Amino acid sequence: MNPQERIAELTNRLNYYNHQYYQNSVSEVDDFTFDKLLAELTSLETQHPEFRQPDSPTARVGGTISKEFKTVYHRFPMLSLGNTYSEEDLVEFDKRVQKGLNGQSYEYICELKFDGVALSMTYENGVLVQGATRGDGVRGDDITNNIRTIRTVPLRIHKTDVPALFEVRGEGFMPLAEFERINKEREDIGEALLANPRNAASGTFKQQDSAAVAKRRLDCYLYSFLSDVEVFHTHEESLIALKEWGFNVSQTWRKCTDIREVMLYINEWDTKRFELPLNTDGIVIKVNRYDQQRDLGYTAKSPRWAIAFKYKALAASTTLNGIQYQVGRTGAVTPVALLTPVLLAGTIVKRASLHNSNEIERLGIQLHDTVFVEKGGEIIPKITGVDLNRRTEKSEPIIYPTTCPACGTPLIRKEGEAHFYCPNERGCPPQRQARFEHFIQRRAMNIESLGEGKIELLIDRGLVQTPADLYKLTTNDLLGIEKVFLDEETGKKRIVSFREKTVENILTAIDRSKAQPLPNVLFALGIRYVGNTTAEKLTDYFGSMDAIMNASPEALLAVPDTGPRIAESVVAWFADPENREYVEALRAAGLQFAGEKKVVEQEGDSLTGKTFLYTGTFENFSREELESRIEANGGRLLSGISKKLNYLIVGENAGPSKVEKARKLNVAMIGEDEFMAMLNV
Numbered sequence: 083m084n085p086q087e088r089i090a091e092l093t094n095r096l097n098y099y100n101h102q103y104y105q106n107s108v109s110e111v112d113d114f115t116f117d118k119l120l121a122e123l124t125s126l127e128t129q130h131p132e133f134r135q136p137d138s139p140t141a142r143v144g145g146t147i148s149k150e151f152k153t154v155y156h157r158f159p160m161l162s163l164g165n166t167y168s169e170e171d172l173v174e175f176d177k178r179v180q181k182g183l184n185g186q187s188y189e190y191i192c193e194l195k196f197d198g199v200a201l202s203m204t205y206e207n208g209v210l211v212q213g214a215t216r217g218d219g220v221r222g223d224d225i226t227n228n229i230r231t232i233r234t235v236p237l238r239i240h241k242t243d244v245p246a247l248f249e250v251r252g253e254g255f256m257p258l259a260e261f262e263r264i265n266k267e268r269e270d271i272g273e274a275l276l277a278n279p280r281n282a283a284s285g286t287f288k289q290q291d292s293a294a295v296a297k298r299r300l301d302c303y304l305y306s307f308l309s310d311v312e313v314f315h316t317h318e319e320s321l322i323a324l325k326e327w328g329f330n331v332s333q334t335w336r337k338c339t340d341i342r343e344v345m346l347y348i349n350e351w352d353t354k355r356f357e358l359p360l361n362t363d364g365i366v367i368k369v370n371r372y373d374q375q376r377d378l379g380y381t382a383k384s385p386r387w388a389i390a391f392k393y394k395a396l397a398a399s400t401t402l403n404g405i406q407y408q409v410g411r412t413g414a415v416t417p418v419a420l421l422t423p424v425l426l427a428g429t430i431v432k433r434a435s436l437h438n439s440n441e442i443e444r445l446g447i448q449l450h451d452t453v454f455v456e457k458g459g460e461i462i463p464k465i466t467g468v469d470l471n472r473r474t475e476k477s478e479p480i481i482y483p484t485t486c487p488a489c490g491t492p493l494i495r496k497e498g499e500a501h502f503y504c505p506n507e508r509g510c511p512p513q514r515q516a517r518f519e520h521f522i523q524r525r526a527m528n529i530e531s532l533g534e535g536k537i538e539l540l541i542d543r544g545l546v547q548t549p550a551d552l553y554k555l556t557t558n559d560l561l562g563i564e565k566v567f568l569d570e571e572t573g574k575k576r577i578v579s580f581r582e583k584t585v586e587n588i589l590t591a592i593d594r595s596k597a598q599p600l601p602n603v604l605f606a607l608g609i610r611y612v613g614n615t616t617a618e619k620l621t622d623y624f625g626s627m628d629a630i631m632n633a634s635p636e637a638l639l640a641v642p643d644t645g646p647r648i649a650e651s652v653v654a655w656f657a658d659p660e661n662r663e664y665v666e667a668l669r670a671a672g673l674q675f676a677g678e679k680k681v682v683e684q685e686g687d688s689l690t691g692k693t694f695l696y697t698g699t700f701e702n703f704s705r706e707e708l709e710s711r712i713e714a715n716g717g718r719l720l721s722g723i724s725k726k727l728n729y730l731i732v733g734e735n736a737g738p739s740k741v742e743k744a745r746k747l748n749v750a751m752i753g754e755d756e757f758m759a760m761l762n763v
């Protein structure tokens with residue numbers, strides 16, 4: 083390939099990766115690969131400027147704005163950072179700084195490079211008035227409502243000495259613990275897992291419904307202050323003040339007097355960064371004095387007074403000794419790689435996740451291969467490749483099982499899904515066990531004293547077949563039973579036994595669980611895609627288990643935020659006679675089947691027969707109020723724009739794509755005032 087062709091190819095490829103990364107929150111290649119390709123393009127463009135494409139990613143910030151939010155212009159452009167993976171480059175950077183400052187002395191501030199989404203927040207008279215994404219660097223998306231959900235971002239600053247107008251910037255991120263929590267919940271109800279915390283954060287910030295955003299506890303570390311009037315003289319002063327003003331500033335930054343100290347900081351955080359509550363992918367080095375920053379200036383894409391040093395993902399190579407196939411609660415089979423133990427980022431790794439059979443194929447790995455394991459932020463490391471040079475005759479293809487490793491039932495694969503499933507929901511031991519674990523969790527029936535091996539023991543002894551049997555247990559059944567568990571990894575023994583006190587506690591907890599409200603009972607059933615929130619919405623709408631049980635797909639679709647996937651899953655679950663029997667057994671046990679129908683008091687019927695959808699925010703109504711007013715007056719809320727929609731109520735910051743679609747389909751668009759007029763109140 084000649085340079086001209088290579089430049090064209092790299093431009094297209096990198097623009098495509100940028101689009102996937104910033105618009106769709108998906109990484110198709112890892113950052114190191116991306117950065118290497120970008121560096122190659124930059125160098126080719128320097129050698130052959132005549133072949134440079136007008137849309138080259140080398141001179142632009144990678145993101146763009148989206149149509150879903152109002153566009154805002156940044157008062158100061160939001161740029162990228164030059165980056166490097168090598169210490170030599172840092173020395174070069176330091177030389178450029180030295181030269182640029184004509185021999186003046188200077189200091190650096192080193193910070194960790196947090197891996198999330200750049201955010202900008204504007205404060206007027208101490209009040210947060212705007213929050214935006216970086217977008218293309220000049221314009222971003224107005225996501226103020228979503229940023230307001232971050233608890234550590236002050237909505238108002240309770241200090242009097244703050245400038246009348248200023249902007250702060252920081253990295254919005256999803257803490258690792260939150261990422262794990264969400265994925266655990268998603269796994270529990272059979273939802274696809276979030277790929278990594280960065281993409282999860284980026285996807286969350288782009289959601290339209292800020293109530294949904296608030297449920298994911300995002301956070302933000304601040305790392306920059308901007309204003310028209312000069313308030314501080316150094317970056318250091320600004321970090322100290324921001325902290326005092328109540329902003330969340332990570333206390334991991336350090337002032338370094340020269341590049342050698344910077345290197346020490348880099349080495350120190352190389353592995354220590356894994357102890358932080360979020361993912362980091364490097365460190366950022368900034369010249370401390372603002373006047374010196376101004377002297378050094380900017381390129382089209384990044385400041386000349388700062389650079390990012392990125393850590394290469396920590397990798398180790400080891401052998402793949404076997405694969406364990408785990409069966410989850412919903413029957414999904416997940417392959418886990420069993421490895422020769424290897425030291426990685428300070429911990430010994432013996433297992434790595436492989437996600438699904440597609441992943442094994444994509445990586446092209448075989449048993450007994452030498453594989454590369456990498457540690458990202460996630461708790462379980464992942465296999466990222468195979469060392470083909472070290473493949474021996476011992477290597478053999480991985481034959482993905484066609485039957486369930488736990489119960490022998492032939493596995494099935496549903497269309498469009500990456501996982502194979504064991505369909506034997508009730509008989510398959512791990513599924514049965516997980517069904518009990520789901521049932522007893524706090525957010526369901528809250529009988530957590532039954533955890534840690536106790537359920538296994540009850541199942542082993544044939545004391546329970548379904549969770550409904552828990553309600554028949556007596557002291558006699560339980561007292562004195564015990565089992566010795568052997569931990570395969572540590573070889574340690576653990577005895578689970580039911581002594582008098584334990585039995586008493588458990589029976590009390592089981593009895594008390596009968597008071598758990600209907601949404602918890604509905605969630606406890608373990609219907610696929612029915613998480614806590616959905617269970618609450620269904621209960622609010624139908625008011626009783628019987629109404630939900632007998633609801634038609636159409637009726638279910640009328641429940642706010644309930645789409646066809648959930649509706650189908652609920653209908654299919656209750657259509658199964660064994661499930662019905664199980665539900666009846668729970669009813670007989672005395673569980674709460676009656677709930678509170680959050681009936682909308684009928685105000686009138688002026689909207690009868692009309693369908694509505696809204697976009698944006700309104701002066702006189704919150705989102706919930708608007709929805710309940712529509713229903714209270716006989717109208718019906720739709721979940722998307724279609725020909726069936728009669729009115730789109732357009733508020734402030736309306737989503738341009740919704741408006742466009744409504745226009746195309748000739749849907750009537752009304753404002754808040756017209757809507758109020760329709761209510762006749």
Ligand SMILES: NC(=O)c1ccc[n+]([C@@H]2O[C@H](COP(=O)([O-])OP(=O)(O)OC[C@H]3O[C@@H](n4cnc5c(N)ncnc54)[C@H](O)[C@@H]3O)[C@@H](O)[C@H]2O)c1
Nearest residue numbers: 099103109110111112113116162163193195196200305366
């Ligand atoms: N894997 C992919 O497909 C893909 C695609 C596009 C971009 N990327 C990655 O994203 C990078 C480009 O993104 P970019 O332009 O945002 O550059 P960048 O992420 O390398 O650096 C700029 C960003 O760093 C962040 N940052 C974190 N901590 C900071 C701190 N303490 N001080 C200042 N800024 C801090 C800010 O959000 C800032 O916008 C690429 O280098 C690549 O690694 C990956």
Ligand SMILES: [Zn+2]
Nearest residue numbers: 486489504510
């Ligand atoms: Zn099975």
